[in-house]
Amino acid sequence: MPRMLSQLPDGILEVKANQLHQFVDDLTLVELKGRIKRPIFISILQHGNETTGWDALRVYLKRHLSRLPRTLIILFGNVQAAQNNVRQLANGVDFNRCWPGQRPNHHPVAKKMADITEFLKQQNPLASVDIHNNTGRNPHYAGINAIKKEHINLASLFSKTIIHITSPDGIQSGAFSEFCPAVTIECGMSGTADGIEQTITFLENLCRLSNLNDLPGVSEDQEVMNIFAVVKLKKDMTIGVAGETREPVDFEIPEDLDYHNFHQLAPGTVFGQLQTDQTPMPITVTDAMDYDITEQYFRIQAQQLQLSQSVMPAMITLSPQAVQLDCLCYLMRPLNQQKPLQ
Numbered sequence: 371m372p373r374m375l376s377q378l379p380d381g382i383l384e385v386k387a388n389q390l391h392q393f394v395d396d397l398t399l400v401e402l403k404g405r406i407k408r409p410i411f412i413s414i415l416q417h418g419n420e421t422t423g424w425d426a427l428r429v430y431l432k433r434h435l436s437r438l439p440r441t442l443i444i445l446f447g448n449v450q451a452a453q454n455n456v457r458q459l460a461n462g463v464d465f466n467r468c469w470p471g472q473r474p475n476h477h478p479v480a481k482k483m484a485d486i487t488e489f490l491k492q493q494n495p496l497a498s499v500d501i502h503n504n505t506g507r508n509p510h511y512a513g514i515n516a517i518k519k520e521h522i523n524l525a526s527l528f529s530k531t532i533i534h535i536t537s538p539d540g541i542q543s544g545a546f547s548e549f550c551p552a553v554t555i556e557c558g559m560s561g562t563a564d565g566i567e568q569t570i571t572f573l574e575n576l577c578r579l580s581n582l583n584d585l586p587g588v589s590e591d592q593e594v595m596n597i598f599a600v601v602k603l604k605k606d607m608t609i610g611v612a613g614e615t616r617e618p619v620d621f622e623i624p625e626d627l628d629y630h631n632f633h634q635l636a637p638g639t640v641f642g643q644l645q646t647d648q649t650p651m652p653i654t655v656t657d658a659m660d661y662d663i664t665e666q667y668f669r670i671q672a673q674q675l676q677l678s679q680s681v682m683p684a685m686i687t688l689s690p691q692a693v694q695l696d697c698l699c700y701l702m703r704p705l706n707q708q709k710p711l712q
């Protein structure tokens with residue numbers, strides 16, 4: 371069983387995310403008893419520079435700590451990375467890729483995550499909430515890993531924008547969705563007031579609920595979006611943002627490309643400028659089966675990368691580093707809920 375504190379260290383609610391390391395270690399569990407015994411699991415700061423989870427949770431706890439409506443089990447994630455305001459330490463791992471998933475992972479962090487998962491499974495939580503931020507302009511949205519009524523209801527308490535996510539492997543909500551309703555909430559850019567406010571409201575509403583089965587009128591009209599493809603930069607290509615590049619790059623994206631996130635775009639929408647009329651296709655689009663479907667969605671015209679059919683992108687990032695490490699964006703479409711929800 372992983373070590374778990376039965377109360378918060380004195381003074382912890384007064385400090386910001388970058389000082390938490392003075393109070394708790396990485397991956398510290400804290401159980402706070404409430405009126406309803408069945409707990410809710412809340413995970414914050416798996417990525418050290420995504421502080422909204424802590425910003426919101428400490429407001430909620432200051433309000434309710436003397437009489438919590440429900441038992442909470444809190445996981446403090448990467449507080450060492452939070453100290454330096456980075457996603458993860460340079461020599462460290464991405465915590466939110468280390469949870470039990472499809473592929474075996476023998477890293478010591480993964481071992482701890484497996485212990486925590488097994489322990490929480492035995493606690494039979496009502497729900498699991500993992501709080502994140504992203505770079506780039508996105509609406510606040512909720513990610514779920516299973517298309518089930520309770521999972522959709524949980525997500526809809528946070529946002530009308532719900533995405534069904536099936537990758538990457540090893541994320542927290544993926545592991546927990548095997549045994550309880552689980553959600554990853556994405557609260558916009560880190561530390562912004564509206565994201566914190568929305569998260570506090572979400573916690574207020576969720577912790578008072580007796581169950582997630584009956585939220586009248588919620589899941590019936592809820593549209594869930596499905597990510598069906600990922601857009602990556604080709605390995606040998608360079609990328610930059612218009613107005614910021616010092617040296618010529620193969621592919622330059624407009625500085626407001628992320629405004630397109632979560633909008634249905636028309637064919638012809640420009641995703642960027644190519645350096646010369648000889649520059650080949652700078653990106654690859656692959657579907658869930660890893661098939662290359664670039665040609666179906668993008669074309670080169672007048673030295674520009676354009677959409678060749680209508681599609682909705684999500685999580686476009688303007689960070690060249692993030693594009694190189696991960697991807698430029700994802701493509702989504704509505705998930706048809708033909709089967710009745712269980």
Ligand SMILES: [Zn+2]
Binds near residue numbers: 416417420502503
């Ligand atoms: Zn994150």
